[in-house]
Amino acid sequence: MEIKTLPLQLKKYNVLYQQMIRENDAAIYSLSYPVNVSRIIGFDVVRVLRYTLTADHPGFENREAQLGDIIETYPSSGQWGRNAWSFSTFESAKIKYDKLLEISKNTAENQICAA
Numbered sequence: 207m208e209i210k211t212l213p214l215q216l217k218k219y220n221v222l223y224q225q226m227i228r229e230n231d232a233a234i235y236s237l238s239y240p241v242n243v244s245r246i247i248g249f250d251v252v253r254v255l256r257y258t259l260t261a262d263h264p265g266f267e268n269r270e271a272q273l274g275d276i277i278e279t280y281p282s283s284g285q286w287g288r289n290a291w292s293f294s295t296f297e298s299a300k301i302k303y304d305k306l307l308e309i310s311k312n313t314a315e316n317q318i319c320a321a
């Protein structure tokens with residue numbers, strides 16, 4: 207079993223997403239257009255999601271992963287507001303990131319204590 211981590215850079219819908227900061231399950235990605243990567247158009251704060259790859263997962267045969275591997279994913283559009291948030295400035299994104307990071311650390315501590 208292997209963990210396939212979320213890429214530092216990904217392209218979706220003609221937007222380039224570049225990871226700026228990540229700790230635990232919290233990350234900030236900058237958004238820009240590939241033709242002008244120096245012009246940032248926004249920031250996404252995401253809770254990195256994980257799932258175990260199974261044969262019934264859509265598109266599993268196209269992945270560079272094996273059944274049973276743990277895959278990290280960027281939240282889908284339907285998860286916005288629960289696992290991802292968009293901001294126009296880095297400062298406002300960082301405030302949300304810090305809150306999400308605190309929740310992530312507290313959750314990890316509670317899981318360790320419960321074990």
